[in-house]
Amino acid sequence: MRKLICASFLVLAGCVSTTTTQSPSPQPSQPQAQSAQSKATTPTAAQVSRFKTVVSRVEPVAERMCRQQTSNLNCDFKVVIDDRPQKSPNAFQTIDKSGRPILAFNLPMIAQVRNDDELAFVMGHEAAHHIERHLDQQRNNAMAGAIILGGLAALTGASSGNVDAAADLGANVGARSYSKNHELEADALGTVITRYAGYNPVRGAEFFTQIPDPGDRFLGTHPPNKSRIETVRRVNAGL
Known part of the structure; x- marks a missing residue:
């Protein structure tokens, strides 16, 4: 609707x-x-x-x-x-x-x-996050990380403040642990959505050439732009 x-x-x-x-x-x-x-x-x-x-x-x-x-x-x-x-x-x-x-x-x-294809690809990418249930996975990973690091801090006899800090750190690490994979999954499914909607996902993925490249940082939230463009091209070639 x-x-x-x-x-x-x-x-x-x-x-x-x-x-x-x-x-x-x-x-x-x-x-x-x-x-x-x-x-x-x-x-x-x-x-x-x-x-x-x-x-x-x-x-x-x-x-x-x-x-x-x-x-x-x-x-x-x-x-x-x-x-x-x-x-x-x-x-x-x-x-x-x-x-x-x-x-x-x-x-x-x-x-x-810059064009309809880029807009369609971004829209397909964001819709794919929901279809892949990435918000639920991110929330569960955050909870698991908070429990693990918070629990370890408590076992060492840390103060309540340090336990809370450890739990916060664990939640942050947990939430980020699979975020790069989530982005690539959304790029892949977003490619299919874009293509089936009648737009060119490869041209749409040129959107990544406009934004800063996050590189391959440890615990970064997004994969390198090159990897994302390659994913789009690979999935599109198989459609």
Whole structure:
């Protein structure tokens, strides 16, 4: 069921995001700076129209695949525009209080994606996080990490403050432990969703060339951009 709303959006659960940052540049005069920021963060009427068109094509495919591949999972996606003031493009998946999956895009993201394929791929990627139940897995990993490190600290006779700190650290490590795999899984399924919606996922994955490369950092949350693009190409070649 398609529903597109534009309103200030409160994140009600943990999210997995695709975020870009802008490279620093020389500061122009104040009037020019305000104009440049406005162009970078506010979509045009044509870009909003493009967004609605992509939603109308990608969302039904995502819902159909969700119902085919899962059971006892709410597949009634709601796409929202997060209109809170933000400078960096961002898209994320979360759920509302009733368990309904939310795909949220902020205004800079809608304004700065370069074409329909990139927008469709980002949308398919975020929908895939829900279909793969990544939020549940992330939450369970965080709980397990908190129990393990918190328990070990308690066994050593640590103070209650140190036990709490150890539990927090364990939750953070646990939540990050499989995040790179989750991103690659979402890229793979997102490729299928994008392709079946009639868009080019390989062209869409060129979105990764616009964002900073996280490299292969220990406990990093996202895999290297090269690995993500290779995943898209491999999955697309097999369709």
